[in-house]
Amino acid sequence: xxxxxxxxxxxEAAALQGLLxxxxxxxxxxxxTRVLRAMAxxxxxxxxxxDLDPAALLRL
Amino acid sequence: MDLTAxxxxxxxxxxxxRAADVVAAAFRRISALNSGLNCFTSxxxxxxxxxxxxxxxxxxxxxxxxxxxxxPFAVKNLFDVQGTVTLAxxxxxxxxxxxxxxxxxxxxxxxxxxxxxxxxxMDEYAYGFTTExxxxxxxxxxxxxxxxxxxxxxxxxxxxAAGLTPISLGSDxxxxxxxxxxxxxxxGLKPTFGRLSRHGTVPFVHSLDHVGPFARSVRxxxxxxxxxxxxxxxxxxxxxxxxxxVAGLLESAKPSVxxxxxxxxxxxxxxxxxxxxxxxxxxxxxxxPVELTGAKAARAAAFxxxxxxxxxxxxxxxxxxxxxxxxxxxxxxxAGVLQPASVLAKAQRFRRxxxxxxxxxxxxxxxxxxxATPFAATPIGQATTPLGGQSVSVRAxxxxxxxxxxxxxxxxxxVPLVRPNALPMGVQLIAAPWNEGLLFRVAHALEAEGVxxxxxxxxxxxxxPAIASDPFGEGARGDQ
Numbered sequence: 026x027x028x029x030x031x032x033x034x035x036x037e038a039a040a041l042q043g044l045l046x047x048x049x050x051x052x053x054x055x056x057x058t059r060v061l062r063a064m065a066x067x068x069x070x071x072x073x074x075x076d077l078d079p080a081a082l083l084r085l
Numbered sequence: 086m087d088l089t090a091x092x093x094x095x096x097x098x099x100x101x102x103r104a105a106d107v108v109a110a111a112f113r114r115i116s117a118l119n120s121g122l123n124c125f126t127s128x129x130x131x132x133x134x135x136x137x138x139x140x141x142x143x144x145x146x147x148x149x150x151x152x153x154x155x156x157p158f159a160v161k162n163l164f165d166v167q168g169t170v171t172l173a174x175x176x177x178x179x180x181x182x183x184x185x186x187x188x189x190x191x192x193x194x195x196x197x198x199x200x201x202x203x204x205x206x207m208d209e210y211a212y213g214f215t216t217e218x219x220x221x222x223x224x225x226x227x228x229x230x231x232x233x234x235x236x237x238x239x240x241x242x243x244x245x246a247a248g249l250t251p252i253s254l255g256s257d258x259x260x261x262x263x264x265x266x267x268x269x270x271x272x273g274l275k276p277t278f279g280r281l282s283r284h285g286t287v288p289f290v291h292s293l294d295h296v297g298p299f300a301r302s303v304r305x306x307x308x309x310x311x312x313x314x315x316x317x318x319x320x321x322x323x324x325x326x327x328x329x330x331v332a333g334l335l336e337s338a339k340p341s342v343x344x345x346x347x348x349x350x351x352x353x354x355x356x357x358x359x360x361x362x363x364x365x366x367x368x369x370x371x372x373x374p375v376e377l378t379g380a381k382a383a384r385a386a387a388f389x390x391x392x393x394x395x396x397x398x399x400x401x402x403x404x405x406x407x408x409x410x411x412x413x414x415x416x417x418x419x420a421g422v423l424q425p426a427s428v429l430a431k432a433q434r435f436r437r438x439x440x441x442x443x444x445x446x447x448x449x450x451x452x453x454x455x456x457a458t459p460f461a462a463t464p465i466g467q468a469t470t471p472l473g474g475q476s477v478s479v480r481a482x483x484x485x486x487x488x489x490x491x492x493x494x495x496x497x498x499x500v501p502l503v504r505p506n507a508l509p510m511g512v513q514l515i516a517a518p519w520n521e522g523l524l525f526r527v528a529h530a531l532e533a534e535g536v537x538x539x540x541x542x543x544x545x546x547x548x549x550p551a552i553a554s555d556p557f558g559e560g561a562r563g564d565q
Binding site (some may be wrong): 034035039042043044045046047049050053054056057058060061064065066067068069071073074077078079 | 133380381382385386388389392400404412417420422423427428433434435436438481492
């Protein structure tokens, strides 16, 4: 059976970042990665004006 | 309940009460109640007694002891206190040396005559909404000690709700002042991003971090906020603006405001209790329904940015000693740093767009209303709760309605609803940037009309004798 792609991504990306994950932590990080991906889906395709510039964001 | 900061300062300044007696009473109350609530992680008794003597000497000498003379206060343990290790809710930071200097806001309160009594519990590195800290224990809600106080500034809200101190300081990245203020039934101010100095606090998410005060009355919150204000070159995010005092505005005529009650996302998953609290305020202000487009996406973008920035900040320790983190915090931080860059870049661009959407609403409205939390305090240890027909994480969901607003830095005053025989619920009063003064005027009017107000918790029977004998005179004053 092929490995869950999210778990495979987490293992590889964590290793590239120098992060060592034990089994418990891997499970927790995978769960949280799923949550973040679901969150990102809420805005990643949000239509924004092409010239929208976030640079002045904090100049309230 | 015990005396307000306003009453204490008036008595101390007028020579009718000694600061030393006020501080001694505060420590007696902390001794009696803290073991059951777990608000404090450390106290600074010697320092407080010396400060109190200085205040009393100033009064004796005819010098101005400051507008908060003799008022005890405590701070979330991410504020530097000279001579004390700044924990930020972690055991990793506990290995660091004691702070060499105070945070700017600690200095400002002490300059105003307030007296620091200790530091308060929080979620590890401010990443949580419940203050169930795996290292230092859970802070209990004074209204029901089997329930959470909210977080991450749970110790700050619970200490004020229980009357351990009349005022406290906390921080708010995604709702960490507003959520515990709501669940503990006190007032909490998350000011405009850049209004108050964060110098000398442990950061969580630089682009989202705010600091602010808690209190049991609008007047106490205003007095505290006024002495905290002012530019600070030591915090690069702190705006170069003069202080805009609000306490003097409270007695002015009731403001005529155009109020809007946020619908859609801000109502869809709210419990009947949250909606009832919202309606009580909305009715009093004749609020009209209004939609803030993109709120759900804004919450999501704040969620992703928080994990990424927070994870990045702690990456060195996550690499070297991940086992020393609270597991729930660690796994979220690690997942955060693994996110694609495209997600984070889009989140920042969306943030600009969403701010413009919100600012557009303020052309038609002066104040916007939203629930502070979707539900009341949950039992300590309960991981999930039903919400909107689903089982959702308590820790994550408590910030549903606060995250979209802090994402764009708007000022918010969270107010406690008067709800007899019920757990506290709070409502967010939201204004345009730098318009905190209007929020205070609206809150003061609502408080005067009896719609909002901090309710005295039913304290544990074991502490009654200690309270009855203390010089605050609470035993004689009875419930209010």
